[in-house]
Structure formats: structure tokens, C-alpha cells
Amino acid sequence: MENFDDLARELGERGIIKLEGLVASKDTRAAYDMILDLAAEHGIYTDGRWIKSTSRFGYPKPFRNALNGLNRSEEFPDLVGNRLTPLVEGFVGQPATPLSPGQQILFTLPGEDDWSVPSDAWHIDMPKFGEQASPGLQAFTFLDDVDPQGGATLVIAGSHRLLNNTAGLSSKELKRHLRKEDYFRSLFDPNLPTIANPEETVGRVGNVELKVVELSGRAGDVYLMDLRVLHTPAQNCSDKARLMLTCRFPRSTIAASFGNPSLVN
Ligand SMILES: O=C(O)CCC(=O)C(=O)O
Numbered sequence: 001m002e003n004f005d006d007l008a009r010e011l012g013e014r015g016i017i018k019l020e021g022l023v024a025s026k027d028t029r030a031a032y033d034m035i036l037d038l039a040a041e042h043g044i045y046t047d048g049r050w051i052k053s054t055s056r057f058g059y060p061k062p063f064r065n066a067l068n069g070l071n072r073s074e075e076f077p078d079l080v081g082n083r084l085t086p087l088v089e090g091f092v093g094q095p096a097t098p099l100s101p102g103q104q105i106l107f108t109l110p111g112e113d114d115w116s117v118p119s120d121a122w123h124i125d126m127p128k129f130g131e132q133a134s135p136g137l138q139a140f141t142f143l144d145d146v147d148p149q150g151g152a153t154l155v156i157a158g159s160h161r162l163l164n165n166t167a168g169l170s171s172k173e174l175k176r177h178l179r180k181e182d183y184f185r186s187l188f189d190p191n192l193p194t195i196a197n198p199e200e201t202v203g204r205v206g207n208v209e210l211k212v213v214e215l216s217g218r219a220g221d222v223y224l225m226d227l228r229v230l231h232t233p234a235q236n237c238s239d240k241a242r243l244m245l246t247c248r249f250p251r252s253t254i255a256a257s258f259g260n261p262s263l264v265n
Contacts, residue, residue: 008091012134015160015226016213022222023079023141031077032143032219035105035243038066044109050241053111057233064107071105078103080139080222080247088137088249091224096136097255099248106140106244108151112235115149116194117201117212119187121232122156123171125248126258128228130167134160136250140215140223143243148216151236153244154198156187158210160228174230181205187212215244 002019011017039045042063053059070076081103088096129135146152163169163177178184183203186192195201201212214234215223225231227250236242250258 004090011091011137011224011226013161013209014157014213015229016155016157016215017224018215018217019222019224020218021220023220025220027077027079028141028143028219031079031245032243034070034076035067035107035143038070039063039241042066045241050110050239053109053236056112056235057108059107059109067105067107071103072101080141080245084139084222084247085249088139088224092134092136092249092251095252096249097252099250099255099258103245103247106153106233106242106246108233108236108242110151110236110239110241112237114194114196115235115237116196117154117187117198118232118234119190119192122175122188122230123232124174124228124230126227126250126254127171128164128166128169128174129254130165130169132164134226134228134251135254136227136248138225138227138246138248140225140244140246142217142219142221143245144240145218146216146242146244147238148214149235150216150238150240151234151242152214152216153231153246154234155213155215155225155229155231156201156210157213157229158204158208159230160226161208162205164228183210 007017036045044051044063081098085096163174179188183205198212198214203210
């Protein structure tokens with residue numbers, strides 16, 4: 001791993017860091033194979049190919065339920081859930097708790113022809129807490145390599161540093177405030193020409209540098225993202241399913257206020 005202090009500084013400035021090869025390939029492969037078997041059973045993976053999605057981010061509900069069931073089963077490996085708690089706590093500097101339901105599978109079928117930075121669906125998963133300290137981190141890993149335009153989550157690096165003075169801002173309210181800035185007004189505008197290259201999203205608000213970053217990577221790489229960073233799902237223009245795992249780790253005091261059952265039980 002790179003030097004901890006450098007990573008902590010980067011996390012503070014950009015809200016996102018990548019830790020390459022953190023999860024062993026035998027573990028990502030085991031999880032990948034379990035999903036592949038399930039996909040084959042459901043006709044989602046057939047004759048060595050993934051079926052194509054017929055709607056944006058859509059896939060059949062029975063398979064969605066089966067994936068959720070697999071994620072909850074004892075056999076499915078926990079790769080970015082509780083085992084990452086000490087790592088997250090090291091960066092956050094306080095106790096952190098995986099938010100229920102813990103690790104989750106992020107799945108997108110291939111099927112889109114044209115990739116672009118979406119103008120919609122940007123969100124944060126928790127309201128802003130009105131403080132400068134990080135409320136915690138979200139972890140992402142890959143069960144298979146995800147190339148650019150292959151459906152990886154998109155994040156706006158730097159966005160965690162904006163509007164931290166108001167407590168309780170929801171995604172919707174946050175975006176309403178951010179639209180006052182040219183950077184976000186154009187990023188969120190569906191009527192402007194689409195942006196096919198995230199490099200074209202470099203900008204700033206005040207002294208905060210901003211850029212859309214695609215969380216692509218190799219199986220076993222882990223991204224850690226400040227929970228205040230705006231992010232969105234993205235189209236999968238590859239020929240294979242996008243298979244990632246995620247888990248949110250708020251500071252334990254915040255998790256408690258969200259009624260996290262794992263704290264209560
Ligand atoms: O990559 C994705 O599917 C989006 C993930 C997301 O929006 C989230 O974890 O809140």
C-alpha cells in the first residue's frame with residue numbers, strides 16, 4: 001500500500017482513493033463464480049455470454065432477488081464488509097460501523113451503445129451533517145476487471161468539500177444549492193451536449209477542484225470514498241456484466257442515529 005499519510009491527504013482533498021490489489025484474487029474469483037452460476041441458472045449468462053439489458057440499469061427482478069439472497073448467505077465471501085472496518089477507522093480516525101445490510105452487490109448488465117457522463121441520478125447516500133469532519137467512508141471493490149465505460153460507478157472528486165456548513169441537507173437539497181454554481185448547473189443539465197470523456201469535467205468551485213472520476217479497476221482493487229462525495233451509476237458499454245461490491249461505513253455515532261440493527265443487536 002502507498003504511504004498512509006499520502007493516501008489520507010488525497011482522501012481529504014479529493015474524497016476518493018484507490019488501493020490496488022487489496023482483496024486476494026482467489027476471494028474475488030470465488031464470489032464471481034457464485035454470481036456466474038446464479039446468472040446461468042436465471043438465463044442471464046448463457047452460452048458463455050451475458051444477456052443485454054433492455055432498459056437503463058434494469059435486469060430481471062427474480063435475478064435481483066436471487067443476488068440479494070446470495071449476498072445474505074453465509075457462503076458468500078465478505079470482501080468489503082466488516083473486515084475493512086479497521087482500515088476505514090484508520091482513515092476516519094474514529095470508530096466506524098458497516099451500515100446495514102453490510103456488503104452489497106452492484107450489478108449492471110451490458111447493453112448500452114453510447115457512454116456519457118450522466119446528468120441525472122447524482123446523489124449522496126446520507127444527508128450532510130453540517131461539519132467539516134468526514135462522516136465515514138464507502139468502500140467499493142471489483143469481482144472482475146471493469147474497464148472505462150464498463151459500468152463502474154462515477155464520482156465527483158472534491159464534491160465532499162462543498163456545503164458542509166448546513167446540517168441535514170438531503171441529496172435533492174444539496175443539488176438545488178449546487179446548481180447555483182456554473183460547474184454543477186452544466187453537469188446536471190440534460191439539454192447540454194453529452195460529455196463522453198470525464199477529463200472534460202475538470203473544474204472548480206471556489207478553491208475546491210472538481211472532476212468526475214470513473215471507478216474502473218482490476219479485480220481486487222478497492223476504492224474508499226468519503227460518504228459526502230456525489231456519485232451515480234453509469235452505463236455499461238462493455239460486453240460483460242459489471243460486478244462490484246460496496247459497503248458504507250459511517251462513524252459509529254452516525255450509524256447509531258440511523259438505527260443500525262448491527263449496533264442494536
Ligand atoms: O455503481 C452503482 O451502481 C451506483 C452505486 C451507488 O449509487 C451507491 O452505492 O449509492
